[in-house]
Structure formats: C-alpha cells, structure tokens
Amino acid sequence: MSQSKEWVYSEKIKDHFIHPRNILEDEASYKYDGKGIVGNIKCGDQMMMVIKVDKEKNIITDCKWKTYGCASAIASTSLLSEIVIGMSLDKAYHISPKDIAEELGGLPEHKIHCSVLGDKALRSAIDDYYMKNGMRDKIQKEKSKIVCQCMNVTDRDIENAVLEGARTFLELQEHTKLGTVCGQCKDEAEKLLKNYIGKHFGG
Amino acid sequence: MAGRKIYLDHNATTPLHPEVKRAMREAMDEFGNPSSMHSFGREAKKYVEDSRNEIASFIGADTDEIVFVGSGSEANNTVLSIFACPSKGCMFHSEMKRVVITTAIEHPCIIESSKCLRDRGFDVKYLGVDSSGKIDIKQLEKMLDKNVGLVSVMMANNEIGTLQDIALITEIAHKHGAIMHTDAVQAVGKIPVDVKKLNVDFLTISGHKIYGPKGIGVLFVRKGTPFCPLVRGGHQEMGRRAGTENTLGIIGLGKAVEMRKKEMAEEEKRLKGFKDILKRGIEKSISDVHFNGHGEDCLSGTLNVSFKGAEGEAILLYLDLAGIAVSTGSACASGSLDPSHVLLATGISPELAHGSIRISMGRSTDRKDVEYVLDTLPGIIKKIRNMSSAYSKGGK
Numbered sequence: 001m002s003q004s005k006e007w008v009y010s011e012k013i014k015d016h017f018i019h020p021r022n023i024l025e026d027e028a029s030y031k032y033d034g035k036g037i038v039g040n041i042k043c044g045d046q047m048m049m050v051i052k053v054d055k056e057k058n059i060i061t062d063c064k065w066k067t068y069g070c071a072s073a074i075a076s077t078s079l080l081s082e083i084v085i086g087m088s089l090d091k092a093y094h095i096s097p098k099d100i101a102e103e104l105g106g107l108p109e110h111k112i113h114c115s116v117l118g119d120k121a122l123r124s125a126i127d128d129y130y131m132k133n134g135m136r137d138k139i140q141k142e143k144s145k146i147v148c149q150c151m152n153v154t155d156r157d158i159e160n161a162v163l164e165g166a167r168t169f170l171e172l173q174e175h176t177k178l179g180t181v182c183g184q185c186k187d188e189a190e191k192l193l194k195n196y197i198g199k200h201f202g203g
Numbered sequence: 204m205a206g207r208k209i210y211l212d213h214n215a216t217t218p219l220h221p222e223v224k225r226a227m228r229e230a231m232d233e234f235g236n237p238s239s240m241h242s243f244g245r246e247a248k249k250y251v252e253d254s255r256n257e258i259a260s261f262i263g264a265d266t267d268e269i270v271f272v273g274s275g276s277e278a279n280n281t282v283l284s285i286f287a288c289p290s291k292g293c294m295f296h297s298e299m300k301r302v303v304i305t306t307a308i309e310h311p312c313i314i315e316s317s318k319c320l321r322d323r324g325f326d327v328k329y330l331g332v333d334s335s336g337k338i339d340i341k342q343l344e345k346m347l348d349k350n351v352g353l354v355s356v357m358m359a360n361n362e363i364g365t366l367q368d369i370a371l372i373t374e375i376a377h378k379h380g381a382i383m384h385t386d387a388v389q390a391v392g393k394i395p396v397d398v399k400k401l402n403v404d405f406l407t408i409s410g411h412k413i414y415g416p417k418g419i420g421v422l423f424v425r426k427g428t429p430f431c432p433l434v435r436g437g438h439q440e441m442g443r444r445a446g447t448e449n450t451l452g453i454i455g456l457g458k459a460v461e462m463r464k465k466e467m468a469e470e471e472k473r474l475k476g477f478k479d480i481l482k483r484g485i486e487k488s489i490s491d492v493h494f495n496g497h498g499e500d501c502l503s504g505t506l507n508v509s510f511k512g513a514e515g516e517a518i519l520l521y522l523d524l525a526g527i528a529v530s531t532g533s534a535c536a537s538g539s540l541d542p543s544h545v546l547l548a549t550g551i552s553p554e555l556a557h558g559s560i561r562i563s564m565g566r567s568t569d570r571k572d573v574e575y576v577l578d579t580l581p582g583i584i585k586k587i588r589n590m591s592s593a594y595s596k597g598g599k
Contacts, residue, residue, distance in 0.1 A: 017517075017520065018524065020590055023589065023590045025589070037592065041553070041554045041557075041593045042552075042553040042554065043534075043553070044514055044533060044534050044542065044553070044554075044557040046592050046593055047592060048592040065590075066590055066591060066592035067590060067591070067592055068512065068513075068514055068591045068592050068593035068594070069514050069517070070514050070515075070516035070517055070533065071516060071517055071520045073514075074517060074590065180541075
C-alpha cells in the first residue's frame, strides 16, 4: 500500500522511522568507550549516543543510541548511527546537521532543528572518549562562545544557521533551538544574527 | 488490518454528512445571486433563508440574529475587531471600552486577534485555567470592572474538550456591563446550546466541525448588540458581512444542523461509552499515562492523553502507519517550537504536553474502531519508549 503521497518525510526517513537501527536496548550491560547526551526534554528533543572505538585505528566500531523526539529526530539518529560505524573519529567529529539532512533525502524546513542534536550527541560521545583516553588535545576547543546556555548553542552555531538560510530570530530558533527554554539569550542572539547576516550577505 | 483507516480527528474537521452531500448536490445548479430581484435570485434567497431559520431554531435565536460568515475564525475575528474599530462613524466607537478579557486556552484565532488588540493599545487580560481546563471564576470577578468591553470565553475546548459554564460567566460579565462572546465551534451540534439560556451577545459556529462544508460559519449577534463589520462593502447579511452569500455552503450548513438535531443526543451517549472504554483500556495496558481535560464536564467524543517519555508526533505517525488518524499537542507537529498552549495552561510539564495525543470521535466511530485503537496503541508506545532516552522501565 503506497502511502508516500501522504507522508511528510522522504522515503528514507520513513524507512528509518519504521525500522530504527542500532537502538541501545540494554544500557546496563552495553560496554561503551564514549557517551554523549544532548538536548532537553522540555523542548521535545533529547538524544543519547554511545560509541565503541578501535583504539589502534581510531575507528568507530559500534554506535548505539536512544532518543526522545519526533519522527525526524528518530530517523536522523538511526541514520547517523549507521553511517558512523566504520568511520574514523576525525571524520565523524566533523559531521554536520546538513550532512545528515542530505543523507536523509532532505528535511522539511521546520524540521531541520530536529536533526541538529544527532551530530552534537556524537561529538559529545567522541569528546567523552578522548577525555577518558588521555587525548584531551584532540578535543576541539571551540573558539566559539556559548550564547544559549539552556540548549548549548554557540555563536558558531548561529553563524552556521545564517549560512544555512536563517534570517529572522524565529528561523534561527528553527535551526538551532536557541532561546526556546528560558529565552534570556534573545537580545544577544538577535545582535549576533544581524552581525552575521551583515558579515556574509552585506545586509 | 491492511488498508484499514480510522478517522479519530473529528475536532479538526468532519466528513460531510451523507444528507448534507445530497442537499448540496441537489442545489448545485442554484447559481442565482440571493441579492437579485429576479426569479433566479429569489430562488437562491429562499435557500439561504430556510437555512438561516433552521440554524436560528437550533440555538434558540431569532433569524435576524444569524449572520453567515466564511468560517469560525472569521466570526471570532469579527467580534474582536469590533472593539478596535477606530472609525468615528462606527456605531460602536462612542462607547468603546479598552479592556478585553479572554482565556489562555482559546483557539489561536482569538489569541492572535487579542494580541493584535493589545498592540493597538488595548489592555487584554487572560484568564488562567485549573488542571482540568476550567477557568477560574473568582479570577474573572477580580478582573472585571466597568472598563471591560468584552469577555470572550470558549464553550468547549478543541484540544481537551473541557466545557465552561457560559451561562454563569455571561451573568457575571453582564453584571459589569461587558459584552459576552463565546466561541462555540466545538460545542454546537455536540451539546445543547441555547442562546436565550446562555444569554450571550455573540456566539460562533463553524460548518465543517458538524459534518457540514468548510468555508462557512455563523456569528450569532444578539439584537441591539453594537456591531461593526469586518468585511465591508455590501448590504448582505443586513450590512453585517459583505460578499455574495456562499449559497451552497449555507445550504450544507442548514442541512448539517438539521441532522445534528436528530442525531446529536444519541451519538453523545454512544461516544461517552466509547470514551470510557478507551480510557479504561489505556489505563490498563499502558503505564505512566496522564489524561488531560475535565473528567465530567467534557465533550463526550474527545479524549486527550499524554504518555510519559514518548513524543507526540512520533505517536501520531506510527498510528497513521497503522491507519489511525489522531492529532497531537507536540511542538513538532505544529511547526512551532512550543507544545500546546492549552496543555501548558493546565499546568502539565512541557514533556507531557509534547507527549500528548487527542482522540476525537464522531458519528462514524464504532466499537470496532475503539478496540482497534486499544489493540494498536500499547505496542506503539512500547516501541517509542524502548528507544526513548527520556523513559526507563518503572516509570522515570
């Protein structure tokens, strides 16, 4: 039975949503090398990723996850877990939300923010691995500064959102989830938004 | 099971009643303009006035108190815009009072219009609700004084089904000289509504919520109530709403109301039974659930329930894959970042609001549908919770 015409997401998202891969079934007995949790249940999205690493080759050998979120959050986490298995830590570290959205065959504009947590959770898990294995120097000291404390959004994230098309505060929120909890960062975020639009698009 | 489709989203919209379909099909060739004096016009006019009579008698109004408009939203916008009309020539202007009271759980068309009033310098006050969704009458009495021009409170809430005591609220509003409006879009055709008993000054009805067509609504305007049209430039509806009448829509709505008169009472009893079965079944088979809305003063066909650790859009889409159509208060399904303002107003946590679904039953709902939901839903919640980072066995 074809339901695709009624389905708001791509076939790939639908497939990952119906058959999510690599769910962390038994947390207690799963031995991981790194673990990352990001997001906030208040906002309707929370994500946990755990990885196993081949310490000789610095390659991710297994990745499992749990997520609280909508269909695109579930699908994007599932997909991410598939593509990072066998990937080098260095490469996995630089996966962006855009890469995930592209792999998924595109996300509706207002759903982009649902997929921004996956890469952050993964990076957080890799950082955790680096920490535990005396590789602190590998952790990218982000030169960026955290703007939104609640959702852990940096000025770099804001710049990226502008590059991805965000022009208004609302669009910035759609891209980053910034300012959706306490809202205290709104003024600063709006100023940065204006600056980055000016910097990149001269407006 | 394959191909089975069950519609449980009647508060969003309803299918046309077969009799409505028939009446509209038969009237398809009535193209005359009801304003025309010739036979074509007179014929169309008769249909419009028959429908007006039907609706007036259904809610205890006089026929000239019924104004046809394009939707429930338009009716609500009309009421609020009356208070913001800056025209000196407007009959309302001289006595315009600049305080409006409404509630935190209104439909967005009231909330957004009221924000617009606020931007134009009005003082807009929002009544809070308790955990069951009932407004606080004491708070209303405290807010009211001689400066309040309008009180607007919805009769039945679209998301949680909670009913307000409109007769009492109207009495209190009138005591302070305020005009009373109720958005009764979810109430008319489901529970008895009599404008004489309620004594409201304005009341909103929508066609497509009661098995009538989309694009037609009614604003009841009590005789003598100050008025100012939202759509100007024609004498239609006694100058209260310009634009050539939506004849087919009006005919459809008239028939829908006629059928409601016949079917409503029995249907509400049946749906109440189904809701009890659903509620008990969900309670029995799924842990960590929270029912939203009032246990007694509630639309019989509406059941709103939250599942801890499960996100609403995911529930909605898994149900959709199983052929069951419901709605959710989750932010993810709305295109905004906040979950349902109604659920938050009842004081539940954002997490529970994100994890809510609304099952709204209607005239076609039968026992088998209810059982199918009870067979399907527990597995879906289990699947979602199994991959949820916000749920672990035992409740937390």
